[in-house]
Amino acid sequence: MKISQLLGYLVPRSLLSRMLLLLLLAIILAQSLISSLWLQQLEKREQEGRMSATRSLALSAASTVNFFQSLPVEYRHIALDQLRNMGGSRFFVSLNQEPIALTPVADTQAKRQVVNEVRQVLTQKLGQHMAIKVDFADPATLHVFNNETLLSDIPPSWARYTLIIEPLNPPILVTQIEINPGQWLYLAALLPEPYMSLNEASLPASQFRFILLLTAILFLFTFILVRWQTRPLRHLADAAVNLGKDIDQASLPEEGASEIVAVTRAINIMQHRIKRYIDDRERLFSSISHDLKTPITRLRLRVELLDDEQLITRFNKDLDDLEMMVKGALQTVKDTDIHENIELLDINQLLEQIAEVYNLHETLMVIEGRTKKPYRGKPLALKRCIGNLVDNAIKYGRRVRVIVMDDLEEHMDAEVVLLYFIDEGPGLPAEQLEKIFEPYYRLDKNTPGTGLGLGIARSIAHAHGGDLVLENRPSGGLQAVLSLPRH
DSSP states (O other): HHHHHHHHHSOOOOOOOOOOHHHHHHHHHHHHHHHHHHHHHHHHHHHHHHHHHHHHHHHHHHHHHHHHHHOHHHHHHHHHHHHHHHOOOSEEEEESSSSOOOBBOOOOHHHHHHHHHHHHHHHHOTTTTTTTEEEEEEGGGGSSSSSSSSSSOOHHHHHHHTTTTTTTTOOOOEEEEEEEETTTEEEEEEETTTOOOOOOOOOOHHHHHHHHHHHHHHHHHHHHHHHHHHHHHHHHHHHHHTTTTTSOOOOOOOOHHHHHHHHHHHHHHHHEEEHHHHHHHHHHHHHHHHHHHHHHHHHHHHHHHHHHHHHHHHHHHHHHHHHHHHHHHHHHHTTTTSSSSSSEOOOHHHHHHHHHHHTTSSOOOOEEEEOSEEEOOOOHHHHHHHHHHHHHHHHSSSOOOEEEEEOOOOTTTTTEEEEEEEEEEEEEEETTTGGGGGOOOSSHHHHHHHHHHHHHHHHHHHHOOOEEEEOOOOOEEEEEEEEEEEE
């Protein structure tokens, strides 16, 4: 399958579906741009807030370090015990002989910014001579006193107010500073709300729900608006299709948008003009019929007064040809008359009635397949059309095989009834397949006929919105394909 054909199937065909698709794409594009700008602003505000909170936390850590440095060595453990028992301290503090090994959390931009900011502030406040280690650790793997004691192993009261926030358990900022040789001050703390998490800024659930609600509301109102505006267009399309079948149908109501009203008015005017033209044509042919019969009759009477038998024969032959042409022209107008009412008819039954006539003595017409449901058309016109095709196939091809297909035609949106008339004749030269539809054109002059049957059949097919084409079959014989769309 070609890409163009695949795109043709994927692209919606109706105005409503195309409008909704374009609206959806516009909403996605607009919301993506707005959400991107909003996220950028949110990230900027969060980054500024996180850095401000980080500086405050780092300054508090520097003050805590200065406080412990000012205490005598023998009082430092007493101060730590008091802090743990009282609770409420911003940091969980411990003194260790060596830095505690940590399992750091995944590296993110927010983590790097916080760690660098803490290290920079502490270096400024405490000096370049102190060893400083800063990192984030997960509460589940965090060691607090030494490399064997986990946060979960200590009494809950010691860390409840500083490190444990269930069920979130955000990453913990751990700062280790060598305040004296062989003495590392361990400071563990959480970033203040709402900066506890180190995840990148994302679209909040409330914002996502708002986008979905806005899209649904726009879709609903667009659907109502487009359906309201396209309803007259559907009526317009149906009327335009039925115009070829029933020229006397009622005029369309002029309603809807101004552009639709203008198109509706134009179709009503066109219908009125076509009807007037057809009425004039009927009166013209009726006049021709009446006016030509009288002189032809007079000529026949005058020919009878001639004495030359050979001349009389030639005159009569010319008059017979003239009379046949007049009758043929009138028959063409009559057989393609579009004033017949449209009815639901059973094509299966119509084919069986025609087959009864041709299969009285031997089987000349075989029917294969059936239509699925009745067809809306002009019964007498379709009977003439099918009868002409069957008669033509039997006359030149001895037998006819009629195949009925009532299915969804490829590359079309509407259902179509296909009738194949296959004969056993010699077929036609390729250059004659279209010329044979011309009035009075006959390839075989020895076979009786007027040369109007195929032209009438195609005109009736066109009046039903369909077509009639002739094809030579590779295995021999001629195939006439009659297509009748359902409307």
